[in-house]
Structures are given as structure tokens and as C-alpha cells.
Amino acid sequence: MGFSRLIQHLMGTTLFGAWRYKQFIVSSIRNEFLARFARSKVGGLWMVIHPLSQVLIFALILSEVISARLPDIENKHAYALYLMAGMLAWMSFSEIVTRCLTLFIDNGNLMKKMAFPRICLPLIASGAVLVNNTLLFAAILVVFVALGHVPSIMALWLPLLIMLVMSLGLGVGLILGVINVFIRDIGQVVPVILQALFWLTPIVYTVRTLPETYRDWFVLNPLYPLVTSFQNVLVFGQPPEWGGLMGLVLAVAVTLPLALFIFRKASAEMVDSL
Amino acid sequence: MSAGLLRVENLGKAYRCYGSEWQRVFSWFGLPVKPQEEHWVLRHVSFAVQPGEAIGIVGQNGAGKSTLLKLITGTQRPTAGSVHITGRVSAILELGMGFNAEFTGRQNAQFSAGLMGFNHADIDRVISEIEAFADIGEYFDQPVRTYSSGMQMRVAFATATAFRPEILIVDEALAVGDAAFQRKCFQRIESFLIDGTSLLYVSHDIEGIKKLCSRAVFLKHGRLESIGAAKEVCDSYEKHLFGGGGAHDQQKVHHSPAPKAHGFFDPGLVAECELSYGDGRAAIERVWLENADGLVVNVLSSLEPFSVNYCVRFSGPAVSPIFATMIKTREGIAIYGTDTTRVESYPIEIHPGMVLQVRFVLKSVLAPGTYYLNCGVREDRHDGPVFLHRKVDTLIFRVTAAGRETVGAGLVDMKAVAQIWPVAEEVQIASKACA
Numbered sequence: 168m169g170f171s172r173l174i175q176h177l178m179g180t181t182l183f184g185a186w187r188y189k190q191f192i193v194s195s196i197r198n199e200f201l202a203r204f205a206r207s208k209v210g211g212l213w214m215v216i217h218p219l220s221q222v223l224i225f226a227l228i229l230s231e232v233i234s235a236r237l238p239d240i241e242n243k244h245a246y247a248l249y250l251m252a253g254m255l256a257w258m259s260f261s262e263i264v265t266r267c268l269t270l271f272i273d274n275g276n277l278m279k280k281m282a283f284p285r286i287c288l289p290l291i292a293s294g295a296v297l298v299n300n301t302l303l304f305a306a307i308l309v310v311f312v313a314l315g316h317v318p319s320i321m322a323l324w325l326p327l328l329i330m331l332v333m334s335l336g337l338g339v340g341l342i343l344g345v346i347n348v349f350i351r352d353i354g355q356v357v358p359v360i361l362q363a364l365f366w367l368t369p370i371v372y373t374v375r376t377l378p379e380t381y382r383d384w385f386v387l388n389p390l391y392p393l394v395t396s397f398q399n400v401l402v403f404g405q406p407p408e409w410g411g412l413m414g415l416v417l418a419v420a421v422t423l424p425l426a427l428f429i430f431r432k433a434s435a436e437m438v439d440s441l
Numbered sequence: 442m443s444a445g446l447l448r449v450e451n452l453g454k455a456y457r458c459y460g461s462e463w464q465r466v467f468s469w470f471g472l473p474v475k476p477q478e479e480h481w482v483l484r485h486v487s488f489a490v491q492p493g494e495a496i497g498i499v500g501q502n503g504a505g506k507s508t509l510l511k512l513i514t515g516t517q518r519p520t521a522g523s524v525h526i527t528g529r530v531s532a533i534l535e536l537g538m539g540f541n542a543e544f545t546g547r548q549n550a551q552f553s554a555g556l557m558g559f560n561h562a563d564i565d566r567v568i569s570e571i572e573a574f575a576d577i578g579e580y581f582d583q584p585v586r587t588y589s590s591g592m593q594m595r596v597a598f599a600t601a602t603a604f605r606p607e608i609l610i611v612d613e614a615l616a617v618g619d620a621a622f623q624r625k626c627f628q629r630i631e632s633f634l635i636d637g638t639s640l641l642y643v644s645h646d647i648e649g650i651k652k653l654c655s656r657a658v659f660l661k662h663g664r665l666e667s668i669g670a671a672k673e674v675c676d677s678y679e680k681h682l683f684g685g686g687g688a689h690d691q692q693k694v695h696h697s698p699a700p701k702a703h704g705f706f707d708p709g710l711v712a713e714c715e716l717s718y719g720d721g722r723a724a725i726e727r728v729w730l731e732n733a734d735g736l737v738v739n740v741l742s743s744l745e746p747f748s749v750n751y752c753v754r755f756s757g758p759a760v761s762p763i764f765a766t767m768i769k770t771r772e773g774i775a776i777y778g779t780d781t782t783r784v785e786s787y788p789i790e791i792h793p794g795m796v797l798q799v800r801f802v803l804k805s806v807l808a809p810g811t812y813y814l815n816c817g818v819r820e821d822r823h824d825g826p827v828f829l830h831r832k833v834d835t836l837i838f839r840v841t842a843a844g845r846e847t848v849g850a851g852l853v854d855m856k857a858v859a860q861i862w863p864v865a866e867e868v869q870i871a872s873k874a875c876a
Contacts, residue, residue: 188555188558191556191558195552195555277541277556279534279539280516281516281532281553282514282515287556346466349466350463428469429469432470435518438517
């Protein structure tokens with residue numbers, strides 16, 4: 168059996184189960200969204216308030232240090248804009264990884280009691296993250312306009328970029344989430360790694376602020392071209408970083424099928440360990 | 442045997458332990474990693490279930506009952522063998538359906554029905570019916586965290602049975618419901634059975650299984666110990682549960698005809714499936730019924746008082762032994778059971794070698810029919826009863842109509858007295874109230 172046929176086979180039977188449950192998946196995403204409003208006053212808005220308040224804090228503390236070095240943009244709030252663009256990319260990635268990480272453990276009770284296509288769980292999680300980030304994006308757009316910056320036509324690349332960052336997050340998160348069922352240390356280690364990754368990615372700083380010698384290392388960070396592309400299309404009116412993104416597409420093409428493969432292999436044993 | 446709705450073939454489930462969990466991860470990639478330990482909780486189980494059949498599953502804790510149901514439901518995958526299912530399975534495993542405590546009963550019902558694969562139109566159609574069946578009033582729209590376990594079970598059962606499944610699996614769930622709701626559940630189950638649903642039912646309530654199920658499966662240490670008619674399997678399970686491995690184990694005691702045979706005694710009426718067991722310290726040597734005239738009988742006229750008699754020979758020490766007897770129907774439903782802790786009797790000190798005769802004098806309220814008798818000697822210890830000797834279905838007797846019965850249906854004659862009189866509208870009620 169050829170490799171591509173193997174992939175087709177794996178995705179086919181797994182995703183077929185999900186197709187029958189499409190209505191259920193959609194209504195679950197909606198329920199999860201509505202449930203947030205059920206018990207807290209501003210409900211789902213917290214998903215927007217958190218990252219934006221973080222942006223505000225960084226902006227207040229670091230703007231004087233960094234804003235001078237932001238090129239090509241005539242806006243006195245340039246640094247805040249830059250921060251928000253990077254934050255949108257980061258939130259999309261880290262939120263889906265974090266969710267997938269504990270997805271099966273959190274739903275252990277349900278998985279033990281009901282038989283349903285397990286693939287629904289990551290699909291519901293992805294959908295919920297997508298809704299959150301769409302909201303965050305809308306909020307960011309409002310802030311952009313309030314600060315006197317209207318993104319250029321390049322912002323139309325954004326849906327593609329979000330797709331890419333979420334696919335990467337889903338692939339990585341699913342692999343970690345499955346292994347976390349058996350090796351719970353994963354759940355403790357990943358947040359630490361994510362924290363490190365956040366600071367190793369130019370979100371609150373720019374690569375230009377760093378000494379020349381460190382800059383080459385960023386090639387190794389898969390999020391670097393992504394975050395840069397977000398910043399390019401939203402703030403600088405430039406096209407995405409195509410060169411770096413090609414490598415990322417390749418990484419997604421490997422990670423996502425690998426994640427599905429592990430997921431399928433593990434689902435026979437997962438409930439035993441929950 | 443035809444294919445049936447459900448076929449389980451050589452089913453087995455093992456929990457695997459690896460030296461390191463990473464070895465488990467490697468094993469997914471086809472690397473030849475040997476698990477350090479394989480713990481089989483279920484092995485070599487095969488049976489088939491026909492449409493409309495109710496199967497009870499009995500066995501001690503840890504015998505593999507729940508695992509078997511999980512494998513059939515599909516929440517766990519078998520390590521060996523296979524499960525073939527025609528149609529949809531609906532299951533209530535371990536008291537629930539994995540409800541989300543923050544969601545309301547209604548939302549959980551919708552969510553669970555969605556997980557079962559139903560679309561919005563289907564769910565909208567039955568949601569009010571689920572609400573009505575669960576019958577928990579305002580609570581249906583309150584978060585599940587405010588529910589009692591009985592209320593959760595009500596919503597779970599109502600949801601699981603909102604659509605008639607081809608196979609219904611109930612694991613202990615009904616135990617937490619109150620009697621009225623249990624009755625409602627059984628009614629629904631019974632109507633499903635008539636429509637061709639198969640039921641797999643796990644319960645520690647043996648009488649309930651005998652009543653509801655036609656066949657039963659007895660699991661012991663993960664193996665199929667026996668399968669067959671519910672009554673026989675349940676009896677052998679009870680024997681396993683209460684009987685020690687003593688002298689009477691497996692011993693088939695032939696029924697000794699009573700000495701004073703009489704016209705009321707039918708020699709053809711012999712129990713053929715007597716089970717006898719105990720730890721060997723006592724032996725029940727003779728069991729017979731006597732009518733009011735002191736004659737040995739096994740055919741009684743209804744409404745005629747009678748006594749249950751047996752002799753017990755003690756061969757070992759016993760501390761305040763309790764003597765018991767029970768009358769059951771052919772289906773194994775207990776009609777009346779009693780023992781010497783409940784009725785007045787004389788305390789007797791036991792010496793090895795002693796022979797006692799026990800007599801229970803009973804009023805007859807039995808409807809005409811055929812009945813089975815159990816009797817036993819046991820000690821009640823703090824960790825449960827220990828049978829010195831027990832004989833199950835040791836004797837069959839028949840109650841014949843005497844012509845004065847009031848019973849139209851059922852097992853007992855409650856001796857109804859009917860009163861009927863004409864009512865002059867309104868006036869009658871008023872005058873009754875005044876009086």
C-alpha cells in the first residue's frame with residue numbers, strides 16, 4: 168500500500184465517523200460558546216479581555232524600549248499594533264495546543280460511558296478555538312481602527328494563516344494530548360515549554376532589537392514565519408513570509424497525519440487508562 | 442444458531458502493562474515491544490442474543506460483567522475476539538451517561554442524544570417525552586450538579602431509551618431509582634422486548650433477573666462459567682456465592698419419599714433440579730410437607746394450612762444456627778421466605794451428632810399452581826451468611842383449587858370481599874360524609 172493511500176485510509180475511516188456527527192459537532196461548539204455566558208456576566212468576552220489586557224500591559228511597559236525600532240509604520244501606537252498581531256497568532260496556536268493536551272483526560276468520564284467517534288472531541292475543541300479567535304480578531308480590528316490604523320488588502324491572507332496555525336496546533340496538540348493520557352508528565356511539561364516558546368518568538372519584541380548573532384536561530388522556530396506573517400499582513404501591509412511558511416506547510420503535512428495515526432492507534436487503549 | 446442481533450465470539454480483554462509508557466507509544470508504530478504484563482479481565486467469552494431476548498449477567502464483583510458490557514457498547518475495545526452487532530446499542534453504564542455537571546438536564550439529554558448519533562429534528566421530537574418520563578419537574582432545566590443520583594439516573598434512563606435501540610444495556614443503573622420509577626423503567630423495557638429489542642442486564646438483584654430475563658450468563662473470574670435458563674444459572678450462581686466448597690458441594694441428593702405416604706401424596710411430583718450445598722457441618726436429611734391432619738402431602742388443597750418440615754443432622758459445631766425456608770414459583774420468584782430469626786422458636790444448644798426436626802406451620806394463601814421449596818441451615822456472621830447446608834428446589838408441591846378461591850390472576854389469594862351498592866347521586870356522598 169502506497170503511503171498516500173495509507174494516509175487516505177487513515178483519514179477516511181476516522182473522518183467518516185465525524186461526518187455523521189457533523190450536526191452534533193456544530194451544536195456542541197455553539198453550546199460551549201453559549202455555556203460561557205451561562206455562569207459569568209461577561210461570559211465569552213473574557214476570551215477577548217485576557218489577551219487584550221496582556222497587550223495593554225506589555226504596551227505600557229515595553230513600548231518606550233521597542234517602538235523606536237519599528238520600521239515602515241507611521242503610527243504612534245505602532246508597538247501596540249505589532250503586539251496585537253503577534254498575540255493573535257500566538258493565541259490561536261497555544262490555545263488549541265493547551266486544549267488538546269487535556270482533552271481526553273477532561274472528557275474521560277464521557278468516553279467511558281458513551282460510544283461515539285472520538286475524533287469529535289478534537290474537532291469540537293478546534294471549532295471552539297476558531298470561534299474564540301474570530302472574536303479576538305474582531306476585537307483587535309476594532310482596536311486597530313480606534314488607534315487609527317486600517318489594515319491593508321494584505322489582511323485577506325489572514326484566514327489562510329489562521330488555518331495554518333490551527334492545523335499546526337491541532338497536530339501538535341493531538342499528539343501531546345494522546346500521549347498525556349498515558350504519561351501524565353506531558354501535561355506538566357508542555358505549559359513550561361509553551362511559556363519558553365512564547366519568549367523565543369518575536370511577539371513582544373522584534374528580531375531587529377536582538378544582536379545580529381542570534382537572528383539566524385529563529386529559523387528553527389516554526390512559529391517565527393507564522394507570527395511574522397501575521398505582523399506583515401496586519402500591521403506592515405506586506406505579504407506573508409512565503410519562504411518560511413513553505414517549510415511550515417510541510418511540517419503540518421507531516422504532523423497532522425502523524426497525529427491522526429497515533430490517535431487511531433491509541434484510541435483502543437485510551438479508555439483503559441482514563 | 443442463527444446470527445441474532447448480537448454475537449460475541451471468543452471475547453477477551455487484557456490490560457497491558459509496559460516497562461515504560463513510552464514502550465506503549467512505540468508499540469503503536471509497530472515496534473516489537475512486549476508488554477511486561479498482561480492482565481486478562483475477560484477471556485474466551487462467546488454467546489449470541491436473539492431479538493427480544495433478555496439476558497441477565499451475574500457474577501461477583503470483578504468477574505468481568507462491566508467489562509463485557511463496555512466491550513459490547515464499544516467504549517472499550519476487545520483485546521481478543523469480536524463483537525458483532527446488528528443495529529443500534531444504547532447503554533447506561535455504571536450509573537450514568539457522563540453528564541456535564543454545569544449543563545442542565547435538558548442540555549445533557551440533548552447532548553447525549555447527539556452523541557448517540559441523532560440529529561436535531563429527532564432530538565427535538567423526543568425531548569419533551571424525555572422530560573415527561575424523567576418526571577423531575579423544574580429540575581430538568583437546572584444544572585445537573587444540583588441533582589441527586591436518583592434524578593440523574595432518571596434523566597439518563599429516559600434519554601437512553603428515548604429511541605428504541607436494538608440492544609439495550611443496563612448496568613446496575615436501576616438500583617438507585619425509587620420503586621415507582623423502577624417499575625416505570627421495567628414497563629418500558631418490557632415493551633421494548635416485545636418490539637424485538639434485546640436486553641443485557643447486570644444486577645445483583647437475583648430475583649429481578651429471574652423475573653425479567655429468560656436466559657442468564659454467569660461470569661466467574663473473567664470466564665463464562667455457565668449460560669442457560671435464567672433460573673438455573675442464577676441458582677448455580679447463588680450456590681457459588683453462598684456455598685462453601687464443603688461436603689455437600691455438587692452432591693446430588695436424591696429425594697427420599699416420605700414414610701407415611703398418603704392419598705394426597707403424588708410420587709410423580711419430584712424435584713429434578715435440586716441443588717444442594719453447604720460447608721458440611723450439617724445435613725438436611727428429609728424434607729416434607731404435612732397437612733392439617735398431620736399427613737405427608739405434596740398436593741394441597743388451596744386454603745388448607747400446612748407445615749414445612751425437615752430434619753437436620755449436625756456433624757460439626759454450630760453457634761446459634763438459623764433455620765430457613767422459602768416458597769418460590771417455577772420461575773424462581775420468591776413468594777414467601779422466613780427463618781427462625783423472624784419467628785418465635787426455642788434456642789437449642791447444638792452438639793455434633795444431634796438431629797433436629799424443624800417445622801414451620803403456614804397459613805395457605807397460595808393460588809392454585811405449582812411451587813418449589815428451599816430450606817437451609819445457616820449462621821449469620823458479620824461478613825455475611827454461611828450455609829451449613831442449603832437445599833434449593835428440594836421439593837415441588839402443587840396447590841389445587843378447592844372451589845372457594847377468589848384469585849383471578851397472580852400468585853396469592855388475598856381473599857377479597859366485594860361490596861357493591863347503588864349510589865344515589867350527590868345525596869349519597871353528602872349523607873356518607875355526615876355519618
